[in-house]
Amino acid sequence: MTPWQRKARLLVAVFAIVFAALVAWQLKPRVAPPAPPPVVHTDPGAVFESTGGKVERVKFSKSEVVVEYQRQLLYANGSAKLFGVTIHTDERGGNRTFTVTGKEGTVGEKESTLVLDGDVHVTASDGLTVQTDHATYGDKDGIVRAPGPVTFARGRMNGSGVGMTYDKGRDVLTILQQAVVHIGRDEKGDAGADVTSGSAEFARRDRIVRFASAVRIDRGGQLIEAENATAFLSEDSNRIESLTLVGNARITVAHPTPGALQAMSGSQMTLRYASKEQVLQQAEIVDGATIQVAGEAGQAGREIAAKTIDVTLAPDGSTPTAVVAREAVRLVIPPDATTAARTIRAAALDAKGQAGRGLTRAVFTGGVDYRESGANANRAVSAGALDVGLKPGLSSFEDARFSRAVHFEEGRMKAVAALGRYDPDKGTLELSGSEPGAAAPRVVNEQIAVDAAKIDVTLDGPRVHAVAAGTTDKVKSVLQPAQKSAADGTSHDAQTKMPSMLKQDQPVNVTASALDYDGSASTAVYTGGSQLWQGDTSIKGDRITIDTKSGDLAASQVTSTTMLEQTNAKDNKKERVRSVASAKELAYDDSERRLTYTGDAHMSSVDGDMSAAKIELYLKPSGDELDRAEGYDNVTLHEQNRKTTGNRMTYTTADDRYVIVGTPVKILDECERETTGKTLIFVKASDRIVIDGNQQIRTQTKGGGKCPS
Numbered sequence: 069m070t071p072w073q074r075k076a077r078l079l080v081a082v083f084a085i086v087f088a089a090l091v092a093w094q095l096k097p098r099v100a101p102p103a104p105p106p107v108v109h110t111d112p113g114a115v116f117e118s119t120g121g122k123v124e125r126v127k128f129s130k131s132e133v134v135v136e137y138q139r140q141l142l143y144a145n146g147s148a149k150l151f152g153v154t155i156h157t158d159e160r161g162g163n164r165t166f167t168v169t170g171k172e173g174t175v176g177e178k179e180s181t182l183v184l185d186g187d188v189h190v191t192a193s194d195g196l197t198v199q200t201d202h203a204t205y206g207d208k209d210g211i212v213r214a215p216g217p218v219t220f221a222r223g224r225m226n227g228s229g230v231g232m233t234y235d236k237g238r239d240v241l242t243i244l245q246q247a248v249v250h251i252g253r254d255e256k257g258d259a260g261a262d263v264t265s266g267s268a269e270f271a272r273r274d275r276i277v278r279f280a281s282a283v284r285i286d287r288g289g290q291l292i293e294a295e296n297a298t299a300f301l302s303e304d305s306n307r308i309e310s311l312t313l314v315g316n317a318r319i320t321v322a323h324p325t326p327g328a329l330q331a332m333s334g335s336q337m338t339l340r341y342a343s344k345e346q347v348l349q350q351a352e353i354v355d356g357a358t359i360q361v362a363g364e365a366g367q368a369g370r371e372i373a374a375k376t377i378d379v380t381l382a383p384d385g386s387t388p389t390a391v392v393a394r395e396a397v398r399l400v401i402p403p404d405a406t407t408a409a410r411t412i413r414a415a416a417l418d419a420k421g422q423a424g425r426g427l428t429r430a431v432f433t434g435g436v437d438y439r440e441s442g443a444n445a446n447r448a449v450s451a452g453a454l455d456v457g458l459k460p461g462l463s464s465f466e467d468a469r470f471s472r473a474v475h476f477e478e479g480r481m482k483a484v485a486a487l488g489r490y491d492p493d494k495g496t497l498e499l500s501g502s503e504p505g506a507a508a509p510r511v512v513n514e515q516i517a518v519d520a521a522k523i524d525v526t527l528d529g530p531r532v533h534a535v536a537a538g539t540t541d542k543v544k545s546v547l548q549p550a551q552k553s554a555a556d557g558t559s560h561d562a563q564t565k566m567p568s569m570l571k572q573d574q575p576v577n578v579t580a581s582a583l584d585y586d587g588s589a590s591t592a593v594y595t596g597g598s599q600l601w602q603g604d605t606s607i608k609g610d611r612i613t614i615d616t617k618s619g620d621l622a623a624s625q626v627t628s629t630t631m632l633e634q635t636n637a638k639d640n641k642k643e644r645v646r647s648v649a650s651a652k653e654l655a656y657d658d659s660e661r662r663l664t665y666t667g668d669a670h671m672s673s674v675d676g677d678m679s680a681a682k683i684e685l686y687l688k689p690s691g692d693e694l695d696r697a698e699g700y701d702n703v704t705l706h707e708q709n710r711k712t713t714g715n716r717m718t719y720t721t722a723d724d725r726y727v728i729v730g731t732p733v734k735i736l737d738e739c740e741r742e743t744t745g746k747t748l749i750f751v752k753a754s755d756r757i758v759i760d761g762n763q764q765i766r767t768q769t770k771g772g773g774k775c776p777s
Contacts, residue, residue, distance in 0.1 A: 111141050111149070113143060114141040114142060114143055114149075115142055115143060115144050116140075116141070116142035117139070117140065117141050117142070118139070118140045119138065119139045119140075120137070120138060120139070121136070121137055121140055122134065122135070122136050122137075133155065133156070133157050134155070134156040134157075135150070135153065135154075135155050135156075135173075136153070136154045136155075136156075137150035137151060137152055137153050137154070137173070138151050138152030139151040139152065147174065147175055148174070148175040149172065149173070149174050149175075150172065150173040150174070150175065151171070151172055151173075152171065153168075153169065153170050153171075153172065153173035153184060154167065154168075154169050155167065155168040155169075155173075155182070157236070164192065164193050164194065164239075165192070165193040166190070166191075166192050166193070166236060167189075167190070167191045167192075168184060168188065168189070168190050168191075168203070168205070168212070169187075169188070169189045169191075170184035170185060170186055170187065170188040170189070170203070171185060171186030171187055172184065172185045172186055173185075181204060181205070181206050182204065182205040183202075183203075183204045183205075184202070184203045184204070184205075185201065185202050186201060186202075187199075187201065188200050188201060188202065188203045188214070190203070190212060190234065194222070194272065195221075195222045195223055196220065196221075196222040196241065196272070197220060197221050197222070198214075198218060198219070198220045198232065198234065198241065199218070199219045199220070200214040200216060200217065200218045200219075200232060201216055201217070202214060202215060202216055203232075209235075210235065210236050210237045211233050211234065211235050211236070212232075212233065212234040212235075212236070213232070213233050213234075214231065214232040214233075215231055216230065216231070217229075217230055218230065218231070218232040218243060220232075220241065220243070222270075223305075223306060224251055224252040224253070224260065224306070225249060225250070225251050225252075226249075226250055226252075227243070227247065227248050227249035227250060227263075227268070228243075228246075228247075228248050229243030229244065229245060229246050229247040229248065229267075229268065230243075230244065230245040230246045231243070231244030231245050232244060238271065238273065239271070239272045239273040240269060240270065240271045240272070240273075241269070241270040241272075242267065242268070242269045242270075243267055243268040243269075244267050245266065245267060246266070247263070247264065247265045247266065247267055247268035247279065248262075248263070248264050249261075249262070249263040249264075249268060249279075250262050250263075251263070260287070260288075261285055261286060261287040261288075262285070262286045263279060263283070263284065263285045263286075264282075264283075264284045265279035265280060265281055265282060265283040265284070265297070266280055266281025266282055266283075267279070267280045267281060268280075272305065275300065275301040275302070275303070275305055276298060276299070276300055276301070277298070277299040277301065278296070278297070278298045278299075279296065279297040279298075279299075280295075280296045281295065281296070282295070283295065283296060283297040283313070285297065289321060289322040289323060290319060290320075290321050290322075290348075291319065291320045291321075291322070292311070292313065292317075292318075292319050292339075293316070293317070293318045293319075293320075294313035294314060294315055294316060294317040294318070294337070295314060295315025295316055295317075296313070296314045296315055297311060297312065297313050297314070298311070298312045298314075299311050300312075307341070307346055308341050308346065309340070309341060310338060310339060310340045310341065311338070311339040311341070312336070312337070312338050312339075313336065313337040313338075313339070314335075314336050315335065315336075316333075316335070317332075317333060317334050317335065317336060317337035317353070318331065318332070318333040319331060319332040319333070319337070319339075319351075321362075321386065324362035324386060325362065325386070326362055326363060326364050326365075326461040326463070327361060327362065327387060327425070327426040327460060327461025327462060327463075328361070328362050328384075328386035328387050328426075329359065329360070329361060329362070329379075329381070329386050329387075329388065330360040330361060330362040330369045331358075331359070331360040331369070332351055332353060332357075332358065332359045332360070332379070333353070333356070333357075333358045334353035334354055334355055334356050334357040334358065334377070335354060335355035335356050336353070336354040336355060337351060337352065337353045337354070338351070338352040339351050342383070342385070347381075347383070347384065347385030348381055348385040348386070349380070349381055349385070350378070350379070350380050350381065351377075351378070351379050351381075352376070352377075352378050353376065353377045353378075353379075354375075354376050355375060355376075356373075356375070357373065357374050357375060357376055357377035357393070358371060358372070358373045358377075359371070359372050359373075359377055359379055359388070359391070360372075361388065361426070361427075361461070361462045362461075363402070363404075363461070363463065364404075364461070364463065367402070367404055368402040369402075370399070370400065370401050370402070370462045370463075371398075371399070371400045372391060372393060372397070372398070372399050372400075372417070373393075373396075373397070373398045373400075374393035374394060374395055374396055374397040374398070374417065375394060375395035375396050376393065376394045376395065377391065377392070377393045378390075378391070378392040378393075379391050379392075382422075382423035382424070383423060384423070387421075387423060387424070387425075387426050388419075388421065388426055388427055389420070389421045389422060389423060389426070389427070390419065390420050390421065390427075391417060391418075391419040391427065391430075392417070392418055392419075393416065393417040394415070394416050394417075395415065395416075396413075396415075397412075397413065397414045397415065397416060397417045397432065398411065398412070398413050399411065399412040399417070399430070399432075401462070401463075401464065401465075403442050407442070407464055407492070408440050408441055408442025408444070408445040409440070409441050409442060410438070410439070410440050410464075410465070410492070411438070411439040411440075412432055412436065412437070412438050412439075412454065412456075413435075413436070413437040413439075414432035414433060414434055414435060414436045414437070414454070415433060415434025415435055416432070416433045416434050417430060417431070417432050417433075418430070418431045418433075419431070419458075421458070425460050425461075426458075426460060426461050426462060427458050427462055428457070428458055429455070429456065429457055429458060430455075430456045430458060431453065431454070431455050431456075432453065432454040432455075432456070433452070433453045433454075434452070434453075435450075435452075436449075436450065436451045436452065436453060436454045436470070437449075437450050438450070438451075438454065438468070438470075440492065445478070445495075445527075446478060446479065447476070447477065447478045447527070448476075448477045448478075449468075449470055449474065449475065449476045449477070449488070449490065450473070450474075450475045451470035451471060451472055451473060451474045451475070451488070452471060452472025452473055453470070453471045453472055454468060454469065454470050454471075455468075455469040455471075456468050456469075464492070464493070465492050465493075466491075466493075467489060467490065467491050467492075468489070468490040468491075468492065469487070469488070469489050469490075470487070470488040470489070470490065471486070471487050471488075471501075472486065472503070473486075473503070473505070473506070474486065474487065474488040474499070476488060476490075476497060476499075478527055478530075479513075480513050480514045481511065481512070481513040481525075481527075481530055481587075482511070482512045482513070483497065483499055483509065483510065483511045483512075483523070483525065484506050484509065484510045485499035485500060485501060485506060485508075485509035485510070485523070486500070486501030486502055486503040486506050486509075487499070487500045487501035488500075488509075494526075495526060495527040495528050496524065496525065496526050496527070497524070497525040497526075497527060498522075498523075498524050498525075499511070499522070499523040499524075499525065500521070500522045500523075508520060508521055509521070509522065509523045510523075511523050511525060511530075511532055511534075513530065513548075513587065514548060514564070515547065515548055515564055515587065515590065515616055516532075516545055516546065516547055516548060516585055516587075516592060516616075517545060517546040517548065518532055518534050518543065518544070518545045518583060518585065519543070519544040519545070520534035520535060520536060520543040520544070520583070521535065521536055521537035521541060522534065522535050522537075528588075529586055529587040529588040529589075530585075530587045531584075531585065531586050531587065531588075532583065532584070532585040532587075533582070533583070533584050533585075534582065534583040534585075535581070535582045535583075536580075536581050536582065536596075539581075542579040542580065542581065542597070543579060543580050543581065543582060543583045543594070544577075544578075544579050545577070545578045545579070545580075545583055545585075545592070545594075546575045546576065546577055546578075547566065547575060547576040547577075547578065547592065547614065547616060548564070548575055549564070549566065549571075549572060549573050549574060549575060550564040550565070550572065564590070564616050564617075565616055565617060565618065565619040565658070566616065566619060567614070567619050567620070567621045567656050567658055567691075568619060568658055568661050568687055568689075568690075568691025568692075569605060569630055569632070569656070569663070569687060569691050569692065570602050570605060570691070571602060571603070571692075574602055574603070575602070576600060576601075576602045576614075577600070577601050577602065578592070578594055578598065578599065578600045578601075578612065578614075579594075579597075579598070579599050580594035580595055580596055580597060580598035580599070580612070581595060581596025581597055581598075582594070582595045582596055583595075589615075589617070590615060590616040590617035590618075591613065591614065591615050591616070591617075592613070592614045592616070593611065593612075593613045594611065594612040594613075594614075595610065595611050596610070597610070598610065598611060598612040598623070599612075600612055600614075603631070604629070604630075604631040604644075604646065605628075605629065605630050605631060606628065606629045607621075607623055607626060607627070607628045607629075607654070608626065608627045608628070609623035609624050609625050609626035609627070609654070610624050610625040611623060611624045611625075612626075618658055618659070619656075619658030620655075620656055620657055620658050621654070621655075621656040621658075622653070622654060622655045622656070623653070623654040624652065624653055624654075625652060626649075626650060626651055626652075626653070626654040626665070627648065627649070627650040628648070628649045628650070628654065628663075629646065629647070629648050630646070630647055630649075631644045631645070631646055631692070632644070632645055632647060632687075632692060632693055632694045633645070633690075633692055633693040633694075634693065634694060634721055642693075645673055645674060645675070646673065646674070647671060647672065647673035648671070648672050648673070649663075649665055649669070649670065649671035649672075649683065649685075650665070650668075650669070650670050650671075651665035651666055651667050651668060651669040651670070651683070652666060652667025652668055653665070653666045653667055654666075660686070661686060661687040661688070661689070661691060661695075662684055662685070662686050662687075663684065663685040663686075663687070664682065664683070664684050665682065665683040665684075665685075666681065666682045667681070667682075668681075669681065669682055669683040669699075670683075671683055671685075671697075675707055675752075676705065676706045676707030676708070677705075677706050678697075678699055678703065678704065678705045678706070678717065679702075679703070679704045680699035680700055680701060680702055680703040680704070680717070681700055681701035681702050682699070682700040682701060683697065683698070683699050683700075684697065684698040684699075684700075685697050685698075686698075693721075694721050695720075695721060695722075696718065696719060696720045696721060697717075697718070697719040698716070698717065698718055698719075699716060699717035699718075700715075700716055701715060701716075702715075703715060703716060703717045703728065703730070705717060705726070705728065707752075708755070709737065709738035710735055710736065710737050710738070711735070711736040712726075712728055712733065712734065712735045712736075712748060712750075713730065713733070713734045714728040714729055714730030714732075714733040714734070714748065715729060715730040715731065716728070716729050716730070723751065723753075724751060724752040724753050725749065725750065725751050725752070726748070726749070726750040726751075726752070727747070727748070727749050727750075728747070728748040728750075729746065729747050729748075730746070731746065732744040732745055732746060733745050733746060733747060733748045733759070735748060735757070735759070743759055744759075745759035745760060746760060747759070747760045748760075
């Protein structure tokens, strides 16, 4: 027998012995063990129950999930119920953890849904906490949902609402209804905010908070309202960098200081805040944009409206330092005890200012329309542009500079110029410049029209001061006749009256180097090469003064040309006779219809001429016909080749008679024969001269030698 055969026999023997022993043990009689106590289940429908446990890597979303519980029930359909549940979730990458606790939890079939009930708390590692009574979590969308009342908090923010969703994947918390958010004061004590809205969405990853439906934000006396609002947060999510309001957006301030923002409104609004101070820095308003600046105590605010407005604020977050407005711009400054209401409309507005003072200057362009209305003013100006100096707090205007096609109106006064500077406090208007369609400034009212290189108007009156551009230029004016009613022919302005030697229904032209016109006194004073004319009548002088209320006129260094009617004694027919007069001074008294020339007075016509220290002409009521003439002191009369001298002369047109008195009266005829006497009476129609002497001075005639014998 070989060695390997001996080993095989040995192994078989050992196996047989062991097998026999096992069979004997199995056939041995046994003692039955005691039966275990029966298991009592808290839920008869459960197939398995355990106390305490932990399940790791549950198949929820894409997170690592650990579920701990104090007690567990398993059911035949694969679902489970947990008690004293705590769920820990670590996002892949480890940047954020997520914990949910609740009294009870139900896991659906195939671990697809987790339902938590009773004192549910959601806590995130970034400080977000949410509390509710009922919540569900679905594996398919990774969203936590809570249908009932919810409270939440994170840092300085806490709030409440009804209904919630939390999207873990997007890190977005949404309060579905009745959202209320409170933001506490920061470490510097700056005012927080209280927010209410129909719903709210907090997107932490995108640093965005959205509020929808009837949004109301109260920031320490500043109330913000809109249909919807979106807040864009800082990098650390602790500060608002900008806030977008959509739908009936409005901001109101409870107690603004004068010159500070009182309200803003528009269809859409974007607010930008200073990064550290958390004060409003800039606001962009679109569609129906309006801002109001607070007035003094007891006064209404100033309002700027446009399609779009961009306003920049001072570091105090309330004082405007720049405003840019476009399309349908309107600025309204309401009236107060001393100033009228003012409104400016234009296509565009660019305003600038400084901190502590507010807006200081505003430039309006494109179809500027300025209106000023009140008890004592009703003014309107149109222009291409307007540059306005603003008083502190936008309380009023320091000055207003209009340019390009300026048209100014107040009552019946109208002005046109290329440039116009208006001082509303002083009530003055300075007109200057030239452009196509307006070669020179022009002012017109019912009494006068003035064209000049520069015109200054004081609106109370009005009073007009006009000057020419140079020595060759002239101020041009037209004195208007009284306006008649088309219905009854009566005058609209009974105060307008021209001197009687001028026609009352025709305008009077006057030019000079300068003009001063006072509408309240109805006087016009022309200086420097002045000239007045109407038809064939003219007056030239260094100075001409006209009173259109009384019809009086005065002139210095004057030369006048008049066309007066007179009756020809020979055929008893009226004819117009031209006469020219000159003197140092001329005064016309319309009440007496008297023209008075004084100082080297001289008058000439086709019938002769006369010189004297003073000459008076009395007109008939018609004003265009001489009644009588008077000459005083050193009278010299030249007529029909005769020269007559005396101390006083009276000429009456009714009988065409001259009466000259003197000590003596002297007549020198064409033959140089001299006749003297005390009184001379000359009747032109009969060419008869009567010289009446007296006892002291004998009438005498001295022969001459020029006439033939």
